[in-house]
Amino acid sequence: MIWMDKKEIIKLLTYLNHCYPGKFKFPKKAKRENEMLIEVWYDLLKFYDNQCVITVLKKLIINNGHWPPSVGEIVKEVESLKLPAEARITAGEAWSLVLRSVRRYGYYRAGEAMKSLPPKVRETVEHFGGFTAICHSDCNNNYVRSHFMKLYQEVNRHNEELMYLPAAVRDELLEAASKNENQNKEWLL
CATH class of the missing domain: 1.10.8.200 (Replisome organizer (g39p helicase loader/inhibitor protein))
Incomplete structure (x- = not known):
């Protein structure tokens, strides 16, 4: 290299x-x-x-x-x-994974279903209200699907800002944010 x-x-x-x-x-x-x-x-x-x-x-x-x-x-x-393949999952693919988990695990095995999902999809399900909320909703309803996809895009946008930075720049930024947070705490005291 x-x-x-x-x-x-x-x-x-x-x-x-x-x-x-x-x-x-x-x-x-x-x-x-x-x-x-x-x-x-x-x-x-x-x-x-x-x-x-x-x-x-x-x-x-x-x-x-x-x-x-x-x-x-x-x-x-x-x-x-x-990035690993799971980080490149689209909102539509994430919704398909959730639907597959609903069919496979159902309402009574929500814990297993959540463990089977990639981290960002799992986080989106939690923002949606949890796996049981999805099980209780009409999964064929376009509004439910659209709402989930918007949530997924928000989760991605939040993570994306740091995800694409080179490791050295990301570390610098996180260190600066940590220092800034500590200074703000001192100022409040």
């Missing part, structure tokens, strides 16, 4: 320049601008495998040919590749 280094970043930025003539300019006229651009991209991509970043970049270029991808979009896409 070859990690991204500054030489690879320069190649990547040059590649983007050729893919998006007129929309992505590299190298820039000012040396300082070049250095800053390279430094920013390096800072966010240094934790990743070179080949993985290049493959993701090609995917983003093919899927969105109008504008060059930002470094953040590249990081998010690379991180999404590392």
Whole structure:
């Protein structure tokens, strides 16, 4: 595995320049601008495998040919590749898993049913009112399905903000949040 280094970043930025003539300019006229651009991209991509970043970049270029991808979009896409399959479950798939559990376990085996569900689906079921609430509702009703799917999307949105961050950045953010929380507690005392 070859990690991204500054030489690879320069190649990547040059590649983007050729893919998006007129929309992505590299190298820039000012040396300082070049250095800053390279430094920013390096800072966010240094934790990743070179080949993985290049493959993701090609995917983003093919899927969105109008504008060059930002470094953040590249990081998010690379991180999404590392997620386990259960983290990529759609709202519709989550609802199908719940329906399957309702049929398999029913009202009387709610505990077993909850254990059989992936964590985010389980959390959504809890927000819905619990497994027994789903068992008592009309599962064929579009309102019930829609409500569950909205809850699932909210659970995902809440977790997604941290999920796509590189581990080092996520750790920094959590540490800063912890320090801030401790300072707020001291201030209240």
